[in-house]
Amino acid sequence: MDDIIRRDHWDDRYRTIGPTNVSWYESEPRLSLAMLELGGLDRHRSVIDLGGGASSLSARLVARGNHDVTVLDVSAEALRITRSSIDDPDAVTFIEADVTEWSPTRTWDLWHDRAVFHFLTGEDQRDNYRAALRRGLAPGGVVCLATFAADGPESCSGLPVRRYRPEELLAELGTAMDEIASGRYLHTTPSGGVQPFSWVVARRRG
Numbered sequence: 154m155d156d157i158i159r160r161d162h163w164d165d166r167y168r169t170i171g172p173t174n175v176s177w178y179e180s181e182p183r184l185s186l187a188m189l190e191l192g193g194l195d196r197h198r199s200v201i202d203l204g205g206g207a208s209s210l211s212a213r214l215v216a217r218g219n220h221d222v223t224v225l226d227v228s229a230e231a232l233r234i235t236r237s238s239i240d241d242p243d244a245v246t247f248i249e250a251d252v253t254e255w256s257p258t259r260t261w262d263l264w265h266d267r268a269v270f271h272f273l274t275g276e277d278q279r280d281n282y283r284a285a286l287r288r289g290l291a292p293g294g295v296v297c298l299a300t301f302a303a304d305g306p307e308s309c310s311g312l313p314v315r316r317y318r319p320e321e322l323l324a325e326l327g328t329a330m331d332e333i334a335s336g337r338y339l340h341t342t343p344s345g346g347v348q349p350f351s352w353v354v355a356r357r358r359g
């Protein structure tokens with residue numbers, strides 16, 4: 154899938170299905186906040202939400218007093234929805250980009266990704282993601298990563314995904330990471346389906 158097709162796919166999903174009806178919607182970003190708290194979230198920590206979409210996570214972080222919050226997504230429509238949902242949208246930096254082609258120009262303390270990495274089915278895409286992670290995560294920073302579990306759905310939003318056990322996620326991140334915690338999470342979709350996720354929280358050495 155090339156860039157324009159990928160962007161159009163996601164813009165279309167948010168427009169036609171709507172941000173609260175998409176399968177990954179949750180009214181409270183429970184897993185996301187739990188992972189970030191395990192990673193030492195406090196209001197002084199900078200946070201980037203990779204593929205944050207229309208998630209309420211950035212609004213929750215701003216409401217908690219976090220003043221250095223970034224949301225990156227390939228979908229301009231998702232970013233527009235998120236911007237319009239935050240009382241003080243200037244408190245958040247929005248980056249419209251494909252994470253597999255993005256080169257960060259700064260670092261963050263916490264790197265959060267819920268349900269984006271599993272779309273990277275090609276080794277080259279995952280290599281590029283890891284390169285972005287190496288540039289964008291501060292030494293001693295923490296990555297919070299959640300994907301469909303090994304027994305989770307084989308596709309998401311009509312696209313094929315790669316599924317993981319928690320220990321496989323840690324291995325994907327590379328050798329310079331130490332696990333803080335990992336586990337399994339059951340997400341209930343707006344239509345009542347249950348999707349098993351694997352997640353890992355890990356600290357970068359250095």
Ligand SMILES: C[S@@+](CC[C@H](N)C(=O)[O-])C[C@H]1O[C@@H](n2cnc3c(N)ncnc32)[C@H](O)[C@@H]1O
Nearest residue numbers: 163177204205206208226227228251252267268
């Ligand atoms: C399944 S949704 C998850 C959204 C959000 N993380 C959440 O938990 O609600 C996947 C999101 O990743 C974005 N996305 C997919 N592929 C991407 C890529 N290569 N680069 C950046 N964003 C991407 C989509 O636009 C979408 O918003």
